[in-house]
Amino acid sequence: MSEPLRVLVIDDEEAMRESLAAWLRKEGYRVSVAADGADGLAQLSAGAFDLLLVDMKMPGMDGMTVLERTREVRPDIPVVMITAYGSIENAVTAMKKGARDYLLKPFDPEQMLLVIERIVGHQELVRENEALRERLRQSARDGVGDLVAGSEAMVDVLELIQDVAPTDAAVLITGETGTGKELVARAIHALSSCAYGPFVVINCGSQSETLLESALFGHERGAFTGAVSTQRGRLEMAHGGTLFLDEVGEIPSKMQTDLLRVLEDREFTRVGGVKPLQSDFRLICATHRDLPARVKSGAFRADFFYRINVLEVRLPPLRDREGDVELLAGYFVEQIARKLGKTIQGFTSEGLRLLCGYSWPGNVRELRNVLERAVVICRADQIGARELTFLASEEPDAMVPMTLREAENSHIRRALDAADWNITHAARALGIDRVTLSRKIKRHDLSRTK
Amino acid sequence: MSVDPDTSPLAEVVPLGRVPPVACAVVAANLQAVLGLPTQVVAARQMPPRAHLRARDQYDAAPILSALRSEVESIRVRVGVTALDLCLPILTFVYGEALVGGRVAVISSARLAAWPHGTAVGTAAGTAAGTAEEPGLLYERLAKVALHETAHALGLTHCQDHGCLMAFSVGLEKLDSIHLVFCPACEHKLVVGR
Ligand SMILES: [Zn+2]
Ligand SMILES: [Zn+2]
Secondary structure, eight states, rough: OSSOEEEEEOOHHHHHHHHHHHHHHHHHHHHEEEEHHHHHHHHHHSOOOOOOEEEEEOSSSSSHHHHHHHHHHTTTEEEEEEETOOOOOHHHHHHHOOOOEEEEEOOOOHHHHHHHHHHHHHHHHHHHHHHHHHHHHHHHHOOOOSSOOOOOHHHHHHHHHHTTTTOOEEEEEEEESSHHHHHHHHEEEEEEETTTEEEEEEESSOOHHHHHHHHHHHEOTTTTTTOOOEEEOOOEEEEEEEEETTTTGOHHHHHHHHHHHHHHHHHEEOOOOOOOOEOOOOEEEEESHHHHHHHHHHHOOHHHHHHHHSSSOOOOOGGGSSSSSHHHHHHHHHHHHHHHOOOOOOOOOHHHHHHHHHHTTHHHHHHHHHHHHHHHHHOOSSBBBGGHHHTTSSSSSHHTTTOHHHHHHHHHHHHHHHTTTOOOHHHHTTSSSSSHHHHHHHHOOOOOOO | OOGGGGGOOOOEEEEEESHHHHHHHHHHHHHHHOOOOOEOOOOOBBBOGGGGEEEEEEHHHHHHHHTTTGGGSSSSEEEEESSSEETTTBBOOOOOETTSSEEEEEESSTTTTTTTSSSTTTTHHHTTTTHHHHHHHHHHHHHHHHHHHHHTTTTOOOOOOOOOOOOOOSSSSHHHSSOSSSOHHHHHHHHOOO
């Protein structure tokens, strides 16, 4: 909050007007005053203001009229009405006509501050939201920010996000691991009508069925061993906002039925509880699985699938996003180098050739991990082949002298990087179990280089 | 403004009406120690009669400040101290008030002598904690309000640093949570303005 808030005080009584203005100036606000409604409206149309404080009772044009006119010409500026004790009805009418709040004079300094803070907080959210909207629009044009999009495939996705966000329909985000599904979910939330509400994430693939159930639905004290206190679930927490179910394809069949009921009735009970609880949220799900195929094979419930897949946003794999590797790589290197306090001027031509020639099975996340390591070990002012040796191993020439052990080492490392070192995910991708993978990591002495 | 303020770096503490001398001494000592301004307690003055708001039986800080402004050019800052209840026409009460950069401030002890949860100091609930502490707490609060308002009078506005004397404090609980020091940023502004 660097710029001071600009406040316009409209009150006919000099003592009230001036004491309020002086007090607000002391607070650090930039304050203008007007002695009547006409002057106030004239100042409003001539200058920029963030907040209007308007006395209800004034000779000539009264406060209610000032409020109405303001709503017509500048509906974006919040108006707080100041009214005398005993005229609450007026205050209520004013609220109905769009006043943001009212104060009964004389008022407590604390109360005044609360009202202003609430408005400032709200304004900042609006501004933040607008900034994000603008960033998305920019991203679609010239590719800045985490949702970098230069390729046609990704520009289409960004446009789709802007179309689906304002609807309240359930969205299913599909795409390979590492394509940025959570980022897209957050963008949809930020552009939606529940942007001011919470964004609640739960990864359905990383926990046991019992834990997942209690995390989603919450539990009452004593519902099971270890439930020492009552806990609210994610369903409750998401009320008024967005619930993001990541890896929705991993939800066990029985819980799909339970969730389906919640989605239909907007009602549920905590584990071990009897009281029905209501929660209203927007649902966004994500998966890297081929859900239609799983529905066909009976591994996923069809009714649940149709409920969560009202709109689909399909994220293209990085190898299909022509030109985006270079854009993203430049963006990440700048970001990582700044974080580490290093000066790195992009890539040598050989480095760039390696980056663009690689197939990126772990997508954007793998790219980010590779660059993180490259920036750390980079001693020159550009990232070149030396920092990207591991990519070179995919080139045909370098493949030849590799022993089976070396190949396994490199393959496991690649799978781990692609899964952001999540052992469960990497094991799944490699088609082996966690224990076997852990043993192999130890044998190959692999560790996350960061 | 004919007098160069640098040649008379002085702060004045003015008792308004009947004020315990120890209250003025505490304020003066803190202004001198924390702001580094040679400070002196001058002769008491009467409350300006027009400051009294009969209907509310409170004192409007604005006319008090304008009365304190006369001949303030010869010193750095003048701080009025009263035991009477201060307010503004639009606000139910203030602990103190100042003209930002206007070199005058006024503070009141009227609302500082209560425990955070509304128990008056000195009542049975208050004394349980030990009597010696109570006047100490009142004077600590008074010193905080004095330094806060004086810094306003010297041109500072509120600060985002929650522990700083220039953090806004309404409510005694909040006032008690801030320290008796300015944060480095506010300290710097005060030094530059000196
Ligand atoms: Zn203040
Ligand atoms: Zn400060």
